[in-house]
Amino acid sequence: MNATKKKRKKSLNSSPSSASLSELDATQLPAHLAIIMDGNGRWAKKRLLNRIMGHERGSDTVRTIVRTCREIGIRYLTLYAFSTENWQRPKTEVEALMTLLKKFLKSEKSEMLQNDIRLRVIGQIHRLPSGVRKALEETMTATRDNSSMDLILALSYGGRAEIVDMVQAVADKARQGRIDPQAINAEMIADHLYTREIPDPDILIRTSGEMRISNFLLWQIAYSEIFITPTLWPDFNKDELVQILNDFQGRERRFGKV
Numbered sequence: 001m002n003a004t005k006k007k008r009k010k011s012l013n014s015s016p017s018s019a020s021l022s023e024l025d026a027t028q029l030p031a032h033l034a035i036i037m038d039g040n041g042r043w044a045k046k047r048l049l050n051r052i053m054g055h056e057r058g059s060d061t062v063r064t065i066v067r068t069c070r071e072i073g074i075r076y077l078t079l080y081a082f083s084t085e086n087w088q089r090p091k092t093e094v095e096a097l098m099t100l101l102k103k104f105l106k107s108e109k110s111e112m113l114q115n116d117i118r119l120r121v122i123g124q125i126h127r128l129p130s131g132v133r134k135a136l137e138e139t140m141t142a143t144r145d146n147s148s149m150d151l152i153l154a155l156s157y158g159g160r161a162e163i164v165d166m167v168q169a170v171a172d173k174a175r176q177g178r179i180d181p182q183a184i185n186a187e188m189i190a191d192h193l194y195t196r197e198i199p200d201p202d203i204l205i206r207t208s209g210e211m212r213i214s215n216f217l218l219w220q221i222a223y224s225e226i227f228i229t230p231t232l233w234p235d236f237n238k239d240e241l242v243q244i245l246n247d248f249q250g251r252e253r254r255f256g257k258v
Helices: 003-007 016-024 040-046 051-072 091-114 130-143 159-175 185-190 239-247
Strands: 032-036 076-083 117-122 149-157 201-206 225-228
Touching: 016 239, 040 051, 051 076, 051 091, 051 149, 051 239, 076 091, 091 117, 091 130, 117 130, 149 159, 159 185, 201 239, 225 239
Parallel strands: 032 076, 032 201, 076 149, 117 149, 201 225
Antiparallel strands: none
C-alpha cells in the first residue's frame, strides 16, 4: 500500500474487539461480496458426525459472516445457500436443509430489523417447500424498507438456469415487438437476470479449497476477484474474512485495461 493510501486510510471501528478491522481501508471496501459456502459435509465427516451436524454448524458461520459484513460496511452479501443441483441429494438431507433454512429465517428476522438488513432471494423459488416460501416472504416483507445492507440468498439457484430464464424473457419481448433484437446489449441482459438492480460482485470467495465456480453467478462474476480458501465453511470466521478483504485491497483491478 503506498503512502498516499496510508494517509487516507481510516479506522472502521476502534473498539478493542474489532481491532483487526482497523487494518482495512474504509474507502476501498467491496460493494458486493459473494460466497460459495462449501465444506459442511466434510467438516462433519472429519469429526465422525452426521452431515446434518455440519450444516447446523455452517448456519452458525452464516450468522457470524453476516454480522461481520454489516459491521464492516459491505453493502451487498450474496450467499450460495442451495443450488439447483442440490435437489439431487438424499431426500433426508434436503428436508433437513429446508428445516434449517426456515429456522434461520425465523430466528434472524429480528436481528435483520435491528441492524437495517434487507433480505433478498434469487433462484427458482417456486421449487422450495411452501413453508420455506412463506418464511421467506414474511422476512422479505418485514425487512423490505431496510437500506444499510442487502443479504441475498441464492436458493434453488443455478447460473445456467438464470441465463436460460433471461434468454426466454428477452426473446419473448422481442417476439412481441417490445425489443429490437439489434438493441440487445450487456446492460439489457443484466436487467433481465435475477440480480437486476444489484451490482456485480467485487469478490467471490469459495471455502473448502475446491477450484470451481459450481454454476454460481456465471454472468456476474466476469471481473470478480476470486479467493479460494482451504478452510471448510463451518471453520470460516471473521478474522479470515478480514484477511481476504485486506488482500483484496492490495490487488490492482484493471478490468482488461493496461
